[in-house]
Amino acid sequence: MGKAYRYTLGQRVYRFGGLAELMARATPARSGDRLAGVMARSAEERVVAQMALAEVPLKAFLNEALIPYETDEITRLILDDHQLSPFEPIAHLTVGDFRNWLLSDDATPEVLTDLRPGLTPEMVAAVSKLMRNQDLILVAKKCRVHTAFRSSIGQPGRLSTRLQPNHPTDDVTGIAASILDGLLYGNGDAVIGINPATDNVSQSIRLLNLVNDVIREYAIPTQSCVLTHVTNTLEAIEQGAPVDLVFQSVGGTEATNRSFGVNLSLLNEAQDAALALNRGTVGDNVMYFETGQGSALSAGAHHGLDQQTCEARAYAVARKFEPLLVNTVVGFIGPEYLFDGKEIIRAGLEDHFCGKLLGLPMGCDICYTNHAEADQNDMDNLLTLLGVAGCNFIMGIPGSDDIMLNYQTTSFHDALYVRQVLGLRPAPEFERWLVDMQIIQSGTGSLMEGLPERFVTALKRLPSDGTGVGHG
Amino acid sequence: MAEHKKALPPAVTLNPWRRLRAYTDARIGLGRAGVSLPTSELLAFQLAHAQARDAVHLALDMTTLCEQIEQISGQAPLRLHSQAVDRVTYLQRPDLGRRLDEDSRSRLHAPEASASSPVDLAIVVADGLSSFAVQNNTGPFLAALFSQLDASEEVWSLAPITVVEQARVAVGDEIGDLVNARAVLVLIGERPGLSSPDSLGLYLTWAPQIGRTDAERNCISNIRPAGLDVGEASRRAVYLLQEARRMEISGVSLKDRSETPVLACETGPGNFLTG
Numbered sequence: 001m002g003k004a005y006r007y008t009l010g011q012r013v014y015r016f017g018g019l020a021e022l023m024a025r026a027t028p029a030r031s032g033d034r035l036a037g038v039m040a041r042s043a044e045e046r047v048v049a050q051m052a053l054a055e056v057p058l059k060a061f062l063n064e065a066l067i068p069y070e071t072d073e074i075t076r077l078i079l080d081d082h083q084l085s086p087f088e089p090i091a092h093l094t095v096g097d098f099r100n101w102l103l104s105d106d107a108t109p110e111v112l113t114d115l116r117p118g119l120t121p122e123m124v125a126a127v128s129k130l131m132r133n134q135d136l137i138l139v140a141k142k143c144r145v146h147t148a149f150r151s152s153i154g155q156p157g158r159l160s161t162r163l164q165p166n167h168p169t170d171d172v173t174g175i176a177a178s179i180l181d182g183l184l185y186g187n188g189d190a191v192i193g194i195n196p197a198t199d200n201v202s203q204s205i206r207l208l209n210l211v212n213d214v215i216r217e218y219a220i221p222t223q224s225c226v227l228t229h230v231t232n233t234l235e236a237i238e239q240g241a242p243v244d245l246v247f248q249s250v251g252g253t254e255a256t257n258r259s260f261g262v263n264l265s266l267l268n269e270a271q272d273a274a275l276a277l278n279r280g281t282v283g284d285n286v287m288y289f290e291t292g293q294g295s296a297l298s299a300g301a302h303h304g305l306d307q308q309t310c311e312a313r314a315y316a317v318a319r320k321f322e323p324l325l326v327n328t329v330v331g332f333i334g335p336e337y338l339f340d341g342k343e344i345i346r347a348g349l350e351d352h353f354c355g356k357l358l359g360l361p362m363g364c365d366i367c368y369t370n371h372a373e374a375d376q377n378d379m380d381n382l383l384t385l386l387g388v389a390g391c392n393f394i395m396g397i398p399g400s401d402d403i404m405l406n407y408q409t410t411s412f413h414d415a416l417y418v419r420q421v422l423g424l425r426p427a428p429e430f431e432r433w434l435v436d437m438q439i440i441q442s443g444t445g446s447l448m449e450g451l452p453e454r455f456v457t458a459l460k461r462l463p464s465d466g467t468g469v470g471h472g
Numbered sequence: 473m474a475e476h477k478k479a480l481p482p483a484v485t486l487n488p489w490r491r492l493r494a495y496t497d498a499r500i501g502l503g504r505a506g507v508s509l510p511t512s513e514l515l516a517f518q519l520a521h522a523q524a525r526d527a528v529h530l531a532l533d534m535t536t537l538c539e540q541i542e543q544i545s546g547q548a549p550l551r552l553h554s555q556a557v558d559r560v561t562y563l564q565r566p567d568l569g570r571r572l573d574e575d576s577r578s579r580l581h582a583p584e585a586s587a588s589s590p591v592d593l594a595i596v597v598a599d600g601l602s603s604f605a606v607q608n609n610t611g612p613f614l615a616a617l618f619s620q621l622d623a624s625e626e627v628w629s630l631a632p633i634t635v636v637e638q639a640r641v642a643v644g645d646e647i648g649d650l651v652n653a654r655a656v657l658v659l660i661g662e663r664p665g666l667s668s669p670d671s672l673g674l675y676l677t678w679a680p681q682i683g684r685t686d687a688e689r690n691c692i693s694n695i696r697p698a699g700l701d702v703g704e705a706s707r708r709a710v711y712l713l714q715e716a717r718r719m720e721i722s723g724v725s726l727k728d729r730s731e732t733p734v735l736a737c738e739t740g741p742g743n744f745l746t747g
Contacts, residue, residue, distance in 0.1 A: 031564060035564070035565065035567070167496060167498070168671075168694045168698070168699040168700070169694070169699060171495070171496070171740065172740070172742050172743050173742055173743070173744065174495050174496030174497075174740065175496075176742075176743045176744060176745050177489075177492035177495050177496050177498070177500055178496060180489060180492065180500075180745060181487075181489065181492070181498075181500035184487070184489065197693060197699075197700070198700075198728070199691070199728070200728040202729070213743060213745075213746045214745050217745065217746045218745075229724055231724060232727070235727075258685070258687070260686075260687060261687035261723065261725075299685060300683075334663070335563050335564065336563065336564055336565070336566045339564070369663050370521070370524040370525055370527070370528055370663060370665070370666070371601055371663060371664075375521065376518075376521075397498075398498040398499045398500045399498070399500070399509075399513065399517060400499070401498070401517070401520070401666045402665065403496075403497050403665060403666075403667045403668060404694065405665070406662060406663050406665030406666075406668055406671060407665065408521070411499075411509075413504060413507060416507035416508075417507055417508060420506075420507055447485075447507065451488045451489065458744055458745050458747070459492075461747055462491075462492075462741055462744050463741065
């Protein structure tokens with residue numbers, strides 16, 4: 001435990017037992033921190049903690065590890081990879097000064113890009129706790145993170161989607177139907193990514209082949225992914241399966257990752273294996289990570305840290321492997337961690353900001369479960385806010401209803417809504433493909449009426465009554 | 473008057489691929505008003521969400537369920553309760569849902585529940601987030617599982633079946649430990665989806681004890697009439713149980729290599745996009 005922090009408000013002296021405790025007490029209220037017993041005990045204590053945190057020098061985060069260096073490989077990763085030279089321009093600042101500087105015109109997109117190797121997740125998490133939602137949006141908007149594989153993701157004025165054609169029994173016809181629906185609604189430029197209902201190697205290979213066949217048949221400038229455990233993907237690669245992206249859920253502590261069955265060395269091995277396949281055409285970002293506040297606590301692996309700080313530390317793991325996509329699955333974990341729409345919206349904006357400032361291609365699974373106090377209106381709010389903030393990608397799913405994972409995320413229609421109101425466009429390669437396929441109009445980008453010729457042909461392969469069982 | 477006003481063209485663009493809904497419950501081919509949902513689809517979604525919200529709070533009918541289990545297994549199950557006293561507590565305190573209350577623990581300490589020599593398997597039925605799923609699918613699944621176990625060459629000694637209210641998956645670790653079981657299989661109601669309020673999940677954990685992590689479990693999901701049928705689910709469960717016993721492990725290092733006859737699950741013509 002590091003030194004205690006004190007703050008005097010009138011007659012009362014507040015004491016915080018160390019940097020981890022100070023950060024937890026300064027965090028905007030959420031149910032997961034209440035569950036962990038680390039949350040501020042009063043509204044006043046929270047703001048006092050924020051005032052004390054504002055006075056902490058950024059340098060303190062290099063001297064006081066929140067989880068011991070000796071026992072946690074993520075702490076070692078963060079401190080060993082930190083570079084002093086990019087940090088130098090802000091080395092004299094406190095957390096409060098850092099907020100002011102980030103909002104200032106001095107912090108241009110170029111300056112923020114150069115700063116990345118000098119930032120630790122804890123510095124970024126700390127400053128986010130002092131920021132209002134509009135601050136999180138304004139600064140994130142200045143962070144440009146471009147990645148590429150067969151499409152270029154994250155360019156200014158672009159918003160991509162992961163087409164998520166999940167099916168409760170991994171039925172090929174059902175999955176193909178959802179893929180078609182998504183493509184015809186202009187979705188799928190970030191990835192066509194399936195969560196398999198049956199999580200084994202043979203099923204993963206079968207689904208990889210399915211999506212790979214579709215991508216090749218129509219020459220779609222996008223990539224496929226089956227969201228199975230990294231060890232399954234490694235086996236699939238060994239068996240010669242067409243793997244574009246390696247997926248893995250990651251967390252911000254070594255013990256969280258252990259609960260996921262992964263470590264840095266395994267992720268490194270997976271990245272090397274995918275790179276060796278050399279399947280990208282416009283870039284070689286081959287990793288797809290998912291994160292989410294609450295995963296560390298859920299695994300009993302949070303070491304007394306608040307869940308947002310743990311989440312920011314997960315971004316240190318992600319950035320080590322130059323991912324194509326990092327997706328914070330913000331409302332999936334449930335009301336024990338983010339209770340309602342207000343907490344989900346705040347967390348989504350924090351995660352996007354922290355990831356972007358650290359240099360990650362952040363997307364967001366803007367979502368909720370049926371046991372959370374949230375609804376479609378909350379999702380509309382977060383979607384619009386993240387669109388304004390320059391989020392790289394969101395999910396696209398038929399009618400917002402994931403019939404396999406049993407939660408609600410953004411729909412194909414939602415993506416078109418946010419593109420329309422904010423003047424955003426798909427990834428450039430994918431946009432050209434949509435025009436060539438006569439799915440959208442050149443220039444306006446509006447959806448065409450009717451069914452493009454190539455897909456008329458595809459539908460003719462189905463029995464005319466639409467229900468019969470044909471041959472594959 | 474009326475001749476001044478011309479009827480507007482229909483504002484909804486229909487999707488000619490809507491007939492693909494014969495192959496999936498996904499909300500495809502919804503059509504659009506501009507780029508947005510047509511009113512009818514908007515309201516259909518709102519209704520489904522309202523029903524799913526109601527389902528989360530529906531209580532398990534313990535009497536009926538326990539009678540059903542007794543008919544199938546020949547023995548009345550033990551009725552247990554987690555430390556989460558009610559639904560609201562359960563939703564906000566997963567830690568309490570993972571542990572048994574004192575009364576339940578003492579019932580498991582009773583001589584008829586805990587064996588001095590280890591048993592092979594403890595089956596735990598937990599309400600989870602959908603009592604509806606547990607109510608409807610537990611009986612058919614257990615019947616299929618027992619017939620699979622009877623047919624297998626291996627002998628499996630079973631602890632008394634337990635049914636736990638306001639419970640999470642990890643409650644099986646404590647139960648498995650208390651009844652001295654080599655493995656625990658937890659049947660639990662999964663979070664209700666809009667189109668699937670009745671999904672049952674299975675979690676297998678070898679050498680159950682408090683503190684096991686999710687990476688140490690194997691999961692079979694989406695067991696319900698419109699999802700994974702109980703025959704296939706029980707076949708996979710028995711495969712995993714046998715492998716777990718053979719390798720003395722469960723979780724990510726125990727891969728499901730049951731080589732599912734996937735084509736048998738297919739209901740449609742296959743990947744029509746590539747012919």
